[in-house]
Amino acid sequence: MSKQIIDLDNVVVKFAGDSGDGIQLTGTQLTNTTALLGEEVATFPDYPAEIRAPQGTVGGVSGFQLHFGKNIFTPGDKCDVLIALNPAAIMANINSIKWGGTIIADIDTFTEANLAKAGLTPEILQGVKQNYNLIESPISSMTKECLIETDLDVKTVIKSKNMFALGIVYKLFGFPLKYTEEFLEKKFKKKPELVEANKMVLQGGASYASAIQAIPSFRICTDSNLKGKYRNISGNVATAWGLLAAAEKANLPFFLGSYPITPATEILQEIAGRKDLGAKSFQAEDEIGGIVTSIGAAFAGNFAATSTSGPGLALKSEAIGLAVITELPLVIVDVQRGGPSTGLPTKTEQSDLFQALSGRNGESPVPVIAASSPSNCFDYAYKASKIAIEHMTPVLLLTDSYLANGTEPWKIVAMKDMDVITPKTVSRETEEYMPYMRDENFVRSWAVPGMKGYEHRIGGLEKMDVTGTVSYVPANHERMTMLRDSKIKKIVNDIPEQTVEGVKDADVLVIGWGSTYGHITTAVTELIAEGKKVAHAHFNYIYPLPQNTEDILKKYKKIVVCELNLGQFANYLRMNFPQYEYRQFNKVMGLPFAVADLKESINEIMEG
Amino acid sequence: MAENKYTAKDFKSGQEVRWCPGCGDFSVLAAVQKAFSELNHEKEDYAVISGIGCSSRFPYYMNNYGFHGIHGRAAVLASGVKVANPKLSVWQITGDGDALAIGGNHFIHEVRRNVDVNVLLFNNQIYGLTKGQYSPTSKFGQVTKTSPYGTIETPFNPGQLTIGAGGKFFARTIDVNVKESVEIFKFADGHKGTSIIEILQNCVIFNNGAHSKITDKEERENNQLWVEHGKPMIFGKEKNKGIVLDGYKLKVVTIGENGITEKDLLVHDMTEEDPTIHNALVNMKLPDFPVVFGVIRAIPDKSYDQMIVEQIESVQANSPVKCMDDLFNSGSTWVVE
Ligand code: SF4
Numbered sequence: 040m041s042k043q044i045i046d047l048d049n050v051v052v053k054f055a056g057d058s059g060d061g062i063q064l065t066g067t068q069l070t071n072t073t074a075l076l077g078e079e080v081a082t083f084p085d086y087p088a089e090i091r092a093p094q095g096t097v098g099g100v101s102g103f104q105l106h107f108g109k110n111i112f113t114p115g116d117k118c119d120v121l122i123a124l125n126p127a128a129i130m131a132n133i134n135s136i137k138w139g140g141t142i143i144a145d146i147d148t149f150t151e152a153n154l155a156k157a158g159l160t161p162e163i164l165q166g167v168k169q170n171y172n173l174i175e176s177p178i179s180s181m182t183k184e185c186l187i188e189t190d191l192d193v194k195t196v197i198k199s200k201n202m203f204a205l206g207i208v209y210k211l212f213g214f215p216l217k218y219t220e221e222f223l224e225k226k227f228k229k230k231p232e233l234v235e236a237n238k239m240v241l242q243g244g245a246s247y248a249s250a251i252q253a254i255p256s257f258r259i260c261t262d263s264n265l266k267g268k269y270r271n272i273s274g275n276v277a278t279a280w281g282l283l284a285a286a287e288k289a290n291l292p293f294f295l296g297s298y299p300i301t302p303a304t305e306i307l308q309e310i311a312g313r314k315d316l317g318a319k320s321f322q323a324e325d326e327i328g329g330i331v332t333s334i335g336a337a338f339a340g341n342f343a344a345t346s347t348s349g350p351g352l353a354l355k356s357e358a359i360g361l362a363v364i365t366e367l368p369l370v371i372v373d374v375q376r377g378g379p380s381t382g383l384p385t386k387t388e389q390s391d392l393f394q395a396l397s398g399r400n401g402e403s404p405v406p407v408i409a410a411s412s413p414s415n416c417f418d419y420a421y422k423a424s425k426i427a428i429e430h431m432t433p434v435l436l437l438t439d440s441y442l443a444n445g446t447e448p449w450k451i452v453a454m455k456d457m458d459v460i461t462p463k464t465v466s467r468e469t470e471e472y473m474p475y476m477r478d479e480n481f482v483r484s485w486a487v488p489g490m491k492g493y494e495h496r497i498g499g500l501e502k503m504d505v506t507g508t509v510s511y512v513p514a515n516h517e518r519m520t521m522l523r524d525s526k527i528k529k530i531v532n533d534i535p536e537q538t539v540e541g542v543k544d545a546d547v548l549v550i551g552w553g554s555t556y557g558h559i560t561t562a563v564t565e566l567i568a569e570g571k572k573v574a575h576a577h578f579n580y581i582y583p584l585p586q587n588t589e590d591i592l593k594k595y596k597k598i599v600v601c602e603l604n605l606g607q608f609a610n611y612l613r614m615n616f617p618q619y620e621y622r623q624f625n626k627v628m629g630l631p632f633a634v635a636d637l638k639e640s641i642n643e644i645m646e647g
Numbered sequence: 648m649a650e651n652k653y654t655a656k657d658f659k660s661g662q663e664v665r666w667c668p669g670c671g672d673f674s675v676l677a678a679v680q681k682a683f684s685e686l687n688h689e690k691e692d693y694a695v696i697s698g699i700g701c702s703s704r705f706p707y708y709m710n711n712y713g714f715h716g717i718h719g720r721a722a723v724l725a726s727g728v729k730v731a732n733p734k735l736s737v738w739q740i741t742g743d744g745d746a747l748a749i750g751g752n753h754f755i756h757e758v759r760r761n762v763d764v765n766v767l768l769f770n771n772q773i774y775g776l777t778k779g780q781y782s783p784t785s786k787f788g789q790v791t792k793t794s795p796y797g798t799i800e801t802p803f804n805p806g807q808l809t810i811g812a813g814g815k816f817f818a819r820t821i822d823v824n825v826k827e828s829v830e831i832f833k834f835a836d837g838h839k840g841t842s843i844i845e846i847l848q849n850c851v852i853f854n855n856g857a858h859s860k861i862t863d864k865e866e867r868e869n870n871q872l873w874v875e876h877g878k879p880m881i882f883g884k885e886k887n888k889g890i891v892l893d894g895y896k897l898k899v900v901t902i903g904e905n906g907i908t909e910k911d912l913l914v915h916d917m918t919e920e921d922p923t924i925h926n927a928l929v930n931m932k933l934p935d936f937p938v939v940f941g942v943i944r945a946i947p948d949k950s951y952d953q954m955i956v957e958q959i960e961s962v963q964a965n966s967p968v969k970c971m972d973d974l975f976n977s978g979s980t981w982v983v984e
Contacts, residue, residue, distance in 0.1 A: 327720065328753055
C-alpha cells in the first residue's frame with residue numbers, strides 16, 4: 040500500500056485534548072509555522088467552558104482549530120484532520136469532523152476508565168472507525184520511547200507529547216520543524232535539557248508520520264499573492280493596538296480603565312504591558328469604576344477607553360450616559376459573548392446589538408461600530424477612536440469572542456499612512472470660551488484642566504445650550520436632546536458608503552454585520568461559483584448606518600439578514616426601512632455560523 | 648509672608664448657590680475657596696470632582712475646573728482625573744450616601760490605592776437631596792422616612808473604615824469651624840496620597856442637630872479634642888482634661904488629679920503607621936470620650952499616580968519599543984515577496 044496524497048486548496052486542522060495537554064501552544068506553533076511559510080491562515084481557539092473540569096471529560100476538552108491555504112476567511116467549519124489526545128477529544132468534536140476525515144488519536148489514553156469518562160462506548164467507536172480514517176497512534180508510549188535515555192521525570196515526559204502530535208502534523212503537510220525548534224530554544228533557554236527533549240519528541244512525531252502508511256500526506260495548493268510584511272494578531276490585541284495607534288496619531292496620552300471579564304480581558308492585559316508607549320491602564324474594582332475612571336481621564340485630556348463584555352456593558356450603562364451628556368471622547372469596547380446574564384462567557388454571539396444601540400436611560404445616542412475580522416479590529420478600533428475624538432462623543436465598538444480569540448495574519452501598517460486624527464481642543468484664539476459652544480457638526484470644543492482661562496464645570500445634569508450652566512428649562516432640554524441627536528447623525532458624513540460584494544443583478548442580498556463576515560463571504564463565494572445570483576452587504580457601521588443603505592436595500596427582490604442572535608439587526612433595519620421585507624437566518628448556539636448551513640438557508644430562500 | 652496670588656473671591660463662580668439657608672455646606676464652600684486662594688497652585692490646576700447629593704453641587708459654585716458626576720462615582724471620577732494628569736490638585740466632594748453606600752466599593756479601593764486626591768466627605772448622617780432617608784452613617788435607631796420605627800443598621804465610622812482599608816490620611820473637622828478646616832485642607836493638599844477629611848455637616852432640614860451634642864457652644868470644649876502632631880492630647884473648658892493610654896485602651900484623665908501631669912498624656916503622632924491608637928482615637932464617642940478632630944493620621948507614602956509615572960519612565964528607559972511602528976514590527980513577522 041502506498042501513501043495516500045490528498046490535494047486541497049485549503050485544509051482545516053484541529054488539535055484537541057485535556058486542558059493540560061498544551062493544546063493552545065501546539066495550535067499556536069502550527070499557526071506560526073503556517074504563517075511564516077506565507078500561507079493564509081485563520082484560527083479559532085476553543086477553550087473548555089469550565090475551569091479545570093475533571094480530566095478526561097468532554098467538559099474539560101480544549102481545542103484549537105486552524106484553517107490555511109487559499110482564500111481563507113474563516114477558521115473553517117469542519118476539520119479534515121483531528122488530533123485527539125484522549126477519547127473525550129473525539130467525543131467533543133464528533134460533529135465537527137468532515138465525513139471521511141482523518142482522526143489521529145492517542146490510543147494509549149483509550150483505557151477503560153477514560154473511555155467511560157468520555158462516554159465513548161464500543162458502539163460509538165465502531166461508528167467512528169467506519170466513517171472516518173481513525174489512526175490509532177500510541178502517542179504517549181512513543182513519546183516515552185523518545186525520551187527513554189533522558190532522566191526527565193514522568194510528568195515532564197508526558198507533558199511533551201503535544202510535540203509528538205505536532206511533529207506528526209508537520210509531516211502531514213511537509214512543513215519544516217525549524218520554526219518550532221527555534222521557538223523551543225528560546226522558550227527553554229535556561230533549561231537546555233528541555234530544549235533537547237522537546238526537539239527529540241517533535242522529530243519522533245515527524246518520523247512516525249512518514250513511516251506509517253495509513254497517515255496520508257496533504258498537498259496544499261496555494262498561490263498567495265498578498266505581498267507585504269505580516270504578523271499574526273488576535274482580535275483583542277488588534278483592538279488594543281488600534282486604540283493606542285489612535286492616541287499616538289492624535290498626540291494624546293492614552294488611558295484605559297477596565298475590569299477583567301471574559302473574553303475582553305486580553306485588551307486590558309495588552310494595554311497594561313504597553314507602558315513603553317506611555318499608556319496608562321487602571322484595573323478598577325468593578326466595571327463602573329473602569330468606565331468612570333476613563334471618563335475622568337477624558338475630562339483631564341487623555342484619550343480614554345474602556346473594555347468589557349455584555350454583562351459589564353450593562354453595568355456601564357449609566358456612565359455611558361454621563362459621557363453622552365458631558366460630550367467627552369471615549370471608546371467603549373464590548374467583546375460580545377453568549378447571554379443573557381453570565382450566559383456563555385467563552386462563547387461567541389452577536390446579541391448585544393440592542394444593548395449597544397439603546398441600553399441607556401434617556402435619549403442617549405451613541406455611535407455603534409462593529410469589527411468583522413480579527414485583524415480589522417485594529418482598523419475599526421482606530422476608526423471608533425477617530426470618531427470619538429473628532430466628534431466629542433462616546434463610541435461603542437462591538438467585537439465578539441470569535442474575533443477576540445481568533446488570530447490571522449495582519450499586514451503591518453505604517454503610522455504615517457493612517458488617517459489624521461484632530462482633537463477638538465479649544466483654540467487659543469477663542470475669545471470667550473463656553474463649554475457647549477458648537478461647530479458646524481454640532482461638536483463642542485475640549486478644554487482640559489491645566490489650560491488657563493478655560494475653567495468651566497460640566498456634569499450629568501442637563502446643561503444650558505452654549506453656556507453649559509445647569510438648566511431645567513423645558514425648551515432647553517428639548518433643544519439639547521435634539522442637538523445631541525443631530526451631532527451623532529452628522530457622523531454619517533465621516534463614514535464610508537456601504538459596499539456590496541457578489542453578483543451585480545443578484546436575486547438575493549445577504550446582509551450580515553460584524554464577525555460573521557468570513558463565513559458569509561465564504562458561503563456567498565461558493566454559491567456564486569455554483570452559478571447562484573447572490574450579493575452580500577456586510578455592515579461595520581451600525582449607527583449611524585451608511586448614507587447609501589436604502590439605495591442598496593431597494594435593489595433586491597429578497598433580503599436575508601444573517602446574524603448570531605434572534606434577529607436584532609433585522610429588526611433594526613425594519614425599524615429604519617419598514618418598506619422592505621427581511622428574511623432571517625439566525626443561530627444562537629454560542630458558535631460561529633457554519634458555511635454549509637448558511638448556503639443551505641440562502642438556497643432555500645432563493646427557491647422559496 | 649508672600650502675597651497670595653488669589654483671593655477667595657477668585658474661586659467663586661457666578662452660579663447662585665442653591666443649598667437650604669443655614670446648610671452646613673455654605674461654610675465648607677467658604678473654607679475651600681479660602682484654602683484654594685492660599686495654596687500655591689494656579690487656578691487652572693484645580694479640579695473639583697463630585698458625585699451626587701446636596702454637597703455634590705459644590706463644583707458648580709467654584710470658579711475652577713469642575714465635574715459633577717453620577718451617584719457614588721466621585722472616587723473613580725477623581726481617580727481618573729488625577730491618574731490622567733498628576734499635575735492637577737484634585738478635590739473630591741462626596742457625602743455619606745455617595746461615598747459610603749452606593750460608592751462604598753470605590754471609596755475603600757481609592758483609599759487602598761492611595762491616589763493623590765483630597766476627599767471632602769460631608770457627613771450629615773442623612774440623605775438630603777432625596778429628602779430624608781437614613782444613610783450608612785445614621786445613628787442606630789434613628790427615625791427617618793425610610794426607618795419610621797428606627798434604623799436597625801449599625802452605622803459606619805468613616806475614620807475606622809479609612810484606617811481599615813489601609814488609609815494613610817484621615818482628618819476630621821466641623822462645617823462651621825472654617826478656620827480649622829482651611830488649615831486641614833491646606834495640609835491635606837500637601838499630603839501625597841488619598842486624604843480623607845470627614846466633615847461633620849449639619850443638614851438643617853432633614854437632620855438638624857445631628858452633631859449638636861458635639862458642636863454645642865456651651866459644651867464643645869469638653870466634647871471636642873483637637874489633636875496636633877507632637878502635642879499632648881488636652882481638651883476641656885479648663886484645658887485640664889487629657890487622654891492617656893491605659894493598657895490597651897484610651898482613658899480620659901484630669902490633670903492634677905491622682906498625680907496626673909501633662910507629661911503622662913498621650914502625645915499625638917499622626918505619622919505612626921501602627922493603626923491602633925489612630926483607630927482608638929477615631930472611635931472615641933460621647934459621653935465617655937470627647938470626639939477627635941484635626942489630622943489624626945498622615946503617613947507619607949508614594950501615591951498611585953506617582954508610581955504609575957515612575958513605572959512608565961523605567962519601562963520606557965529599557966524598552967526598544969518607542970512608538971507604534973516599533974510595536975507593529977516587533978516580535979515575529981514575515982515578508983511575503
Ligand atoms: S437638604 Fe440638608 S444637606 Fe441638603 S442643602 Fe438642605 S440643609 Fe443642606
